[in-house]
Amino acid sequence: MYAIEADNLHRTYRTSSGWIRRTRRTITAVDGVSFQVPPGELFGLLGPNGAGKTTTIKILNTLLLPTGGTARIHGLDVTRHTAEVRRRIGYVFGGDRGLYDRLSALDNLRYFAELYEVDPRVQRRRIEELLELVGLTGRQKERVEGYSRGMKQRLHIARGLLHDPDVIFLDEPTLGVDPVAARDLRAMIAELVRSGRTVLLTTHYMFEAEELCDRIGVITSGRMRALGTPGELKRHAQDRVVVEAEVYGVDEEQLDALRAERGVRGVTVDQRGMLQVIVVQCDIDGDAEPERFRSFVRQSLAHLKLGRVEVREPTLEDAYVGIVTGQEAAAPETTAVLS
Amino acid sequence: MNARRSLPRRLPRLLAVGLRTHIVYLSRSPLEILVALIEPLIFATIAVYLFRAGDRPGELLSAAVGAGLMGIWASVLFGSGAAIQNQRWMGVLEPLAAAPVPLVLVFLPITLASAAVGAYALLATLIWGVLLFGVPLDFADPLAFVAAVPATVLSLGMVGLLLAASFVLLPNANALANSLSYPVWMMSGMLVPVDVLPAWSAPLSAALPSKWGADALRAAVTGGDAWPPILICLAVGLCYLVLGALMMTWVERRARDTATLALA
Numbered sequence: 001m002y003a004i005e006a007d008n009l010h011r012t013y014r015t016s017s018g019w020i021r022r023t024r025r026t027i028t029a030v031d032g033v034s035f036q037v038p039p040g041e042l043f044g045l046l047g048p049n050g051a052g053k054t055t056t057i058k059i060l061n062t063l064l065l066p067t068g069g070t071a072r073i074h075g076l077d078v079t080r081h082t083a084e085v086r087r088r089i090g091y092v093f094g095g096d097r098g099l100y101d102r103l104s105a106l107d108n109l110r111y112f113a114e115l116y117e118v119d120p121r122v123q124r125r126r127i128e129e130l131l132e133l134v135g136l137t138g139r140q141k142e143r144v145e146g147y148s149r150g151m152k153q154r155l156h157i158a159r160g161l162l163h164d165p166d167v168i169f170l171d172e173p174t175l176g177v178d179p180v181a182a183r184d185l186r187a188m189i190a191e192l193v194r195s196g197r198t199v200l201l202t203t204h205y206m207f208e209a210e211e212l213c214d215r216i217g218v219i220t221s222g223r224m225r226a227l228g229t230p231g232e233l234k235r236h237a238q239d240r241v242v243v244e245a246e247v248y249g250v251d252e253e254q255l256d257a258l259r260a261e262r263g264v265r266g267v268t269v270d271q272r273g274m275l276q277v278i279v280v281q282c283d284i285d286g287d288a289e290p291e292r293f294r295s296f297v298r299q300s301l302a303h304l305k306l307g308r309v310e311v312r313e314p315t316l317e318d319a320y321v322g323i324v325t326g327q328e329a330a331a332p333e334t335t336a337v338l339s
Numbered sequence: 340m341n342a343r344r345s346l347p348r349r350l351p352r353l354l355a356v357g358l359r360t361h362i363v364y365l366s367r368s369p370l371e372i373l374v375a376l377i378e379p380l381i382f383a384t385i386a387v388y389l390f391r392a393g394d395r396p397g398e399l400l401s402a403a404v405g406a407g408l409m410g411i412w413a414s415v416l417f418g419s420g421a422a423i424q425n426q427r428w429m430g431v432l433e434p435l436a437a438a439p440v441p442l443v444l445v446f447l448p449i450t451l452a453s454a455a456v457g458a459y460a461l462l463a464t465l466i467w468g469v470l471l472f473g474v475p476l477d478f479a480d481p482l483a484f485v486a487a488v489p490a491t492v493l494s495l496g497m498v499g500l501l502l503a504a505s506f507v508l509l510p511n512a513n514a515l516a517n518s519l520s521y522p523v524w525m526m527s528g529m530l531v532p533v534d535v536l537p538a539w540s541a542p543l544s545a546a547l548p549s550k551w552g553a554d555a556l557r558a559a560v561t562g563g564d565a566w567p568p569i570l571i572c573l574a575v576g577l578c579y580l581v582l583g584a585l586m587m588t589w590v591e592r593r594a595r596d597t598a599t600l601a602l603a
Binding site: 011013055061064084087095097098102103110111115116117120159 | 429433435436440
């Protein structure tokens with residue numbers, strides 16, 4: 001039996017605008033997503049903002065009803081066995097909200113321990129263990145409003161583990177956390193999996209997904225576009241090379257010119273202060289191709305202040321960008337109906 | 340690791356821990372503290388001058404108690420009415436809703452906490468009345484008074500549950516809350532006896548636990564049998580609890596259906 005099963009999940013939202021001539025729109029957030037996660041696996045769900053990751057998680061953790069398809073946790077249907085599913089799952093989300101900030105960590109945990117049906121006889125010990133696990137021992141009596149974002153995130157994790165769930169949903173747990181705290185959180189997540197729990201993680205950080213996840217699913221426009229181990233996903237980009245160029249002052253027109261070149265699969269820009277790092281994914285067909293693309297990029301950007309231009313092997317992030325940019329444009333996201 | 344106990348066995352502890360948590364939380368709000376200091380002073384002043392102007396100085400204690408009840412209702416109306424929205428703004432609504440316990444048992448302690456904070460307003464109004472205006476503290480039946488206060492708080496907390504579930508559906512609930520303050524003060528007889536109101540308002544008054552709570556408190560202060568109104572107050576409150584529970588269950592289902600749990 002799988003720990004998590006999503007079978008042809010659909011979720012649409014209806015919105016309306018206008019007064020006299022009212023326009024109703026149906027927005028498809030999740031459009032036939034299916035996947036299975038065996039017990040003890042750390043499964044990553046990746047995708048751009050608005051891709052449907054959080055909607056999928058919220059269906060799986062019972063906070064949202066699907067408009068189609070089924071979802072099960074350890075064989076329990078999330079819409080029919082809601083309370084039983086909730087006893088077996090933990091939900092941790094990113095950000096510094098979601099806690100009673102005028103209360104101490106201890107008061108927060110005591111309260112949620114009661115709501116999550118932790119036996120009163122073991123509550124104290126359980127809370128102490130969790131405070132130790134997330135490194136908040138000694139700070140538990142301080143008000144949460146004085147905590148750093150990383151400390152709040154660790155408290156979120158402690159709360160999600162109070163009732164010792166089998167399945168844990170981590171929705172961007174390292175969002176906005178400083179690098180050292182994020183590293184600690186990743187170590188904590190790895191430890192959760194080592195202790196036999198099943199984890200579903202969403203993140204925007206590819207290195208995080210690559211470091212932690214046994215398998216990864218990539219969602220765009222509500223559909224699962226790719227599914228496999230990090231190594232398998234990288235093979236999506238094995239027929240490519242990446243040319244990376246550091247430049248100042250590139251504009252959209254120049255990027256479009258790069259995109260129009262034969263063999264160029266996608267172009268993205270990473271803004272780092274004043275510096276722009278242009279990543280050009282190129283299909284290769286022969287040994288001379290990488291050098292041809294490097295020359296092409298160098299020539300195309302020669303009139304700008306240009307730094308390093310390098311050819312490198314594609315990473316998981318490149319594979320992800322290739323999957324996302326290749327698929328995103330194709331899917332119609334909304335259908336509009338006039339009434 | 341959990342030897343899970345049945346809900347009826349867990350219920351008292353669940354409510355107690357919830358109540359304690361939310362009272363502590365409310366008591367640490369600078370705004371709540373400011374309101375708690377100023378509002379009873381205003382209510383006590385209104386009550387005392389109203390009754391002095393009415394040439395009924397002998398009923399000053401009764402007036403102060405009525406004014407204190409106004410404080411409880413104000414706390415319930417604004418605290419409970421905005422309870423779901425407040426949890427949503429804090430970002431805790433989703434972890435609360437994802438808990439295995441029914442959502443109604445999550446919110447009942449929150450609305451009871453609002454009412455309990457309001458009980459402080461009653462106490463503070465009495466203290467201001469004694470300190471500033473020399474209101475005499477001579478209760479006809481102190482025991483009945485001590486019983487009537489928690490009964491009224493409990494019942495109004497149950498009303499708060501219905502308000503919490505209903506107000507979350509309204510786009511401008513604060514405006515409605517404002518407009519509900521005075522009618523309930525009037526219809527409950529907190530300052531003016533309900534028998535001076537038009538006859539058509541009698542059934543509406545009878546449907547308000549605050550009316551029975553006010554009757555009980557007034558009887559405990561001025562003399563009379565306070566126990567029947569205490570029991571009616573609790574019974575009416577239980578009706579609101581049932582309505583509130585049904586409404587809360589429906590609201591939760593609707594929120595899961597329309598994806599409005601996390602929306603601020």
